[in-house]
Amino acid sequence: MDKRFYTIGMAGHIDHGKTTLTKALTNVDTDRLKEEKEREISIEPGFASLYEDDQIQISVVDVPGHERFIRQMIAGVAGIDLVVLVVAADEGVMPQTKEHLEILSFLGITSGIIALTKIDRVEKELHELAREEITEELFGTVFEGAPIVLVDSLSGKGVEEIKTLIIRTIEKAETTRIQGDFRLPIDQVFTVKGQGTVVRGTVYEGMVEEGEALYVLPSGFETRARQIQVHLKEANTANGGQRAAINLSSLAKNQIKRGDVLVKSPHFTVTKTVDVTLHLVQDLQYEVKQRMTVKVHTGTAEVMGRIVFFDRNDVITTEEEIYCQLRLEEPIVTKRNDRFIIRRPTPHETIGGGEIIDPNGAKYKFGKETISKLKAKREGTAEERLIRVLQNWKVGSREEILQKTSLSSEELDLVLCREDWITFSGTKITHSSLVSELHTYISKKLEDFHNKESMKYGINKAELIQTLQPGWNKEMIEYVLSRGMEWKQEGPTISQKNFTPHVPPQWKKRSDNSLLSLKKSGRKVESIDVYLDKEGIPKDLQSAFIHFYREQKMIVGLEGTVFWHREVFDDALKTLIDQTKETFSIGEAKEILGLSRKYVIPFLESLDKRGLTLRDGGERRWKT
Numbered sequence: 001m002d003k004r005f006y007t008i009g010m011a012g013h014i015d016h017g018k019t020t021l022t023k024a025l026t027n028v029d030t031d032r033l034k035e036e037k038e039r040e041i042s043i044e045p046g047f048a049s050l051y052e053d054d055q056i057q058i059s060v061v062d063v064p065g066h067e068r069f070i071r072q073m074i075a076g077v078a079g080i081d082l083v084v085l086v087v088a089a090d091e092g093v094m095p096q097t098k099e100h101l102e103i104l105s106f107l108g109i110t111s112g113i114i115a116l117t118k119i120d121r122v123e124k125e126l127h128e129l130a131r132e133e134i135t136e137e138l139f140g141t142v143f144e145g146a147p148i149v150l151v152d153s154l155s156g157k158g159v160e161e162i163k164t165l166i167i168r169t170i171e172k173a174e175t176t177r178i179q180g181d182f183r184l185p186i187d188q189v190f191t192v193k194g195q196g197t198v199v200r201g202t203v204y205e206g207m208v209e210e211g212e213a214l215y216v217l218p219s220g221f222e223t224r225a226r227q228i229q230v231h232l233k234e235a236n237t238a239n240g241g242q243r244a245a246i247n248l249s250s251l252a253k254n255q256i257k258r259g260d261v262l263v264k265s266p267h268f269t270v271t272k273t274v275d276v277t278l279h280l281v282q283d284l285q286y287e288v289k290q291r292m293t294v295k296v297h298t299g300t301a302e303v304m305g306r307i308v309f310f311d312r313n314d315v316i317t318t319e320e321e322i323y324c325q326l327r328l329e330e331p332i333v334t335k336r337n338d339r340f341i342i343r344r345p346t347p348h349e350t351i352g353g354g355e356i357i358d359p360n361g362a363k364y365k366f367g368k369e370t371i372s373k374l375k376a377k378r379e380g381t382a383e384e385r386l387i388r389v390l391q392n393w394k395v396g397s398r399e400e401i402l403q404k405t406s407l408s409s410e411e412l413d414l415v416l417c418r419e420d421w422i423t424f425s426g427t428k429i430t431h432s433s434l435v436s437e438l439h440t441y442i443s444k445k446l447e448d449f450h451n452k453e454s455m456k457y458g459i460n461k462a463e464l465i466q467t468l469q470p471g472w473n474k475e476m477i478e479y480v481l482s483r484g485m486e487w488k489q490e491g492p493t494i495s496q497k498n499f500t501p502h503v504p505p506q507w508k509k510r511s512d513n514s515l516l517s518l519k520k521s522g523r524k525v526e527s528i529d530v531y532l533d534k535e536g537i538p539k540d541l542q543s544a545f546i547h548f549y550r551e552q553k554m555i556v557g558l559e560g561t562v563f564w565h566r567e568v569f570d571d572a573l574k575t576l577i578d579q580t581k582e583t584f585s586i587g588e589a590k591e592i593l594g595l596s597r598k599y600v601i602p603f604l605e606s607l608d609k610r611g612l613t614l615r616d617g618g619e620r621r622w623k624t
Contacts, residue, residue: 309366
């Protein structure tokens with residue numbers, strides 16, 4: 001069994017004992033900053049290793065509890081698997097505790113344990129009363145029914161009990177973080193003398209190895225994992241769920257900031273418009289209005305943006321989830337199902353949070369139709385999402401599809417295993433239904449062309465491709481054209497396989513009469529348009545008829561608009577061959593064919609062009 005990696009979070013009101021409990025559990029003081037020591041509060045998230053065996057590794061993050069440091073709290077709990085909610089027995093559930101609870105629920109964290117701390121400050125007779133008060137306060141929250149452990153971190157009471165409970169809970173938990181493409185939201189950037197730039201964060205998913213090429217998004221800077229540390233220990237890899245520090249090559253500290261994301265593949269979506277589902281906090285103080293400015297937190301990023309509703313213009317209370325959109329002032333890196341929190345910039349207030357439906361949001365109309373569209377996006381399976389993207393694109397490379405769908409590589413591979421999916425040109429992906437759709441479309445295009453231009457062999461391939469774009473990708477058109485059994489290609493021309501060029505029925509009799517008149521004129525003909533004019537074939541169609549006659553080898557051009565009927569040309573050629581020797585002169589040809597120079601010179605030059613004769617001074621020589 002692969003080793004699994006987990007991170008648990010310590011959350012709760014300021015001064016309820018989170019940091020002290022973390023130290024009691026891990027023997028690590030997570031108040032690492034000087035100002036934290038001086039003020040006795042946590043400003044930045046602090047991390048420590050809690051437990052490790054052959055199968056699991058558990059880390060702890062102690063997140064700030066003070067209201068002013070709420071953004072660090074959000075960044076700290078991003079990516080955790082279980083929360084220990086710390087509540088002091090002598091104070092109980094405080095407003096900050098409730099806000100933390102709401103944030104945890106918005107971030108999708110539902111697994112938790114309650115640590116009722118500082119129990120030595122409360123009489124033993126009041127312990128049970130404190131437990132009952134917490135149970136009542138947590139009713140209806142994500143922590144309803146969570147186990148409650150009485151702890152005093154200074155005396156050590158309950159510390160081993162809660163540690164054992166954490167381990168047992170984690171052992172039963174599932175994790176998919178080792179899967180997926182490597183992603184580490186950066187929450188700290190610093191330099192180490194002699195080593196260069198180092199970034200820290202909790203690996204959301206995937207795995208990175210020492211020496212691997214990496215990207216910093218949204219900037220797109222390329223770098224490499226020069227060294228990796230996991231909880232201050234050198235490591236060859238960092239896996240989903242682990243707290244890691246990565247020494248990056250070729251990048252200065254000022255090229256990276258908190259909120260950036262370190263990835264192995266650049267296919268992650270960098271976006272400023274995201275479709276979301278939003279849940280509001282229960283007791284909003286102020287109304288949320290259409291296009292209101294909000295502060296958006298996702299991962300470790302914090303950006304300003306506006307909230308856009310499609311079914312309302314304002315809201316202050318609702319238990320239903322709201323389908324809406326966030327339009328941001330700065331780009332973020334995110335994917336489907338990522339969680340977010342939005343807060344009012346001033347006065348400070350957590351508004352709500354939820355889940356990202358589509359990181360590639362577009363502009364939509366206000367109304368029920370858009371809400372239905374967003375619901376369909378959310379409920380779709382991986383295959384349905386892929387099909388929805390390809391309805392617009394028709395085809396995409398693997399990297400493009402991963403970015404547009406927010407699927408993981410593993411999810412995409414599972415979809416592509418099904419027989420309806422087609423990969424061609426190495427990396428291009430499409431669905432068999434789209435291939436069939438394009439196949440039908442090409443057949444209809446050829447049919448329409450043959451009906452309109454029945455005297456032509458077919459349509460020029462480059463012209464056909466141009467008419468199919470931009471609705472269809474050129475590589476996909478080429479792929480479908482190469483597999484079509486109902487059409488044929490001769491040189492640059494494509495036609496239906498069973499099609500034979502022909503004169504339109506309404507002009508056939510007049511066309512036949514024109515050719516018959518040309519044939520009867522023998523070797524002394526007039527310009528071909530004279531014959532067409534006599535039969536009433538319009539001037540604007542005559543070039544098409546002449547082209548058709550030549551393509552079908554019904555006539556042979558001498559010069560300009562002078563043509564002989566094919567039978568007349570062949571007869572003249574045979575006569576000249578039969579009545580001349582290896583070489584002959586123009587004069588001999590005139591006499592044999594009974595023609596003036598007006599006809600004989602163009603005729604002989606046409607023989608030269610066809611490679612039948614070769615000029616040799618004033619004579620011509622037959623080629624053998």
